Amino acid sequence: MxxxxxxxxxxxxxxxxxxxxxxxxxxxxxxxxxxxxxxxxxxxxxxxxxxxxxxxxxxxxxxxxxxxxxLFDTQPTEVEPFYLDLAILYEDEHVLVVNKPAFLNTHPNTPGETETLLNAVSFHLQSEGKGASVQQTHRLDRDTTGAILFAKHPLAGAILDGMLEKRLIKRTYIAAVCGTGLKKKDTINLPIGRDRHHSVRRRVSPSGQAAITHYKVLKTEPYNKLTFVACRLDTGRTHQIRVHFSHIGYPLAGDELYGGRPLFTRQALHAAKLEFTHPITLERLAVRAPFMDSPPIFKDIDLEKI
CATH class of the missing domain: 3.10.290.10 (RNA-binding S4 domain)
Structure with missing residues (x-):
């Protein structure tokens, strides 16, 4: 360090x-x-x-x-600030990890969109008089909760981008899937591509991009016919966990787009832990994101053991 x-x-x-x-x-x-x-x-x-x-x-x-x-750009930010009470999990002069709530986009997807997590982080930095060259290192789906890593200046952003490309940022997710017959531990290695019949959906496709999901079962709820799993990704394809589990017959609970039962108001997916080497100090960090749902989706799961 x-x-x-x-x-x-x-x-x-x-x-x-x-x-x-x-x-x-x-x-x-x-x-x-x-x-x-x-x-x-x-x-x-x-x-x-x-x-x-x-x-x-x-x-x-x-x-x-x-x-x-x-380190810091003096150029004015192009990200319009938006106030949101952020759940900050880790912060120093270089990086920021935020626990993203459900029903919020990570970044603007259309011109004029400002009520996103990226805009809220921009507000947070500007309110502290800090540089405004913020960028997210990765993203989460709108309805997914959990840890997202941001860089506060371009050098940290460039280093983290390289780490992500080399798969040096480890991401662990918790998901609740429909069904109770999963192996205790397995790897899903199936390529993912666009679904030509649906503009949003993805599907397993031989011509798609490589996608690898490792999982282990944490617990089952036979009365709900649910299995709770911890997932680690070697790749970061759009909807990867959702597509993989749906394809093998265990769609995420609440994920109606991929055939999940509507047990919750969103797909039961939470980015529970980020592990990475700090881009500047080289310290090894592990940041856990507490569950945010009320009523809770993920009960009796100890994040410290993930």
Missing amino acids: LTTKMLGNKLELTIPFAWQGITVQQIFREKWKTSKKQAHLFRMEGRVTFKGEKIGWDKPLDAGSKLLMD
């Missing part, structure tokens, strides 16, 4: 002893694994300084050296 602190809108980074002799170039490309585009931008704009001067990116640095980095 790196030692950092914020000085206004600038990040002070202290070179640890384990990094003796490292260069700025290596920090960006090897430690943070950011994109070439982001590294080039910081280099060309002179946004990394040492003792008040621009630093050569190939200059070896001594342990204890303090770099100053200008």
Whole structure:
């Protein structure tokens, strides 16, 4: 874990002893694994300084050296702020994890749409006088609840995008599916594509994109004919969990689009845990999202054991 602190809108980074002799170039490309585009931008704009001067990116640095980095955009935000009382699960100067409620879009899908989680996060940051270059790293369906990860500045966003692409951000979901005959533990490896007969729905298709869902049974409710499962995704296809379980004959409860019984007002799906390496400090984080439904959908499930 790196030692950092914020000085206004600038990040002070202290070179640890384990990094003796490292260069700025290596920090960006090897430690943070950011994109070439982001590294080039910081280099060309002179946004990394040492003792008040621009630093050569190939200059070896001594342990204890303090770099100053200008992380935040000064451009005005293009995301219109919208007030919402956010359920914040984790926050520091670089990232934010929010517990998304049901019936709220992650981001605008149509011109002029402003009542979304992204707009609410923009309001939160602007109200604190912070930079407004917020971006979500991934998304959840409108009716799905749970943890969503946001980056507060472009460098963190670029690093997290790369981590997501390399499947280094682990997401665990809890779902209630109709039926009680599932194996205790299994993997669903079936490609998913668009349903040409329905503009919104997806389906398992040989010509679709690879999609892998691992699951384990947490408990069953025979009287409701429900099974509660924890799911981990290797891929992030649209409606992946919903499509996979519907295809094998166990649609999510409340998910009428995919054949689930209307036991709840929404599909019974919750993003329960996010595990990732912090994009800047390199600390390993695990963030759990409490259930939000009233009346509850997921009863007697201990998130600490997920």
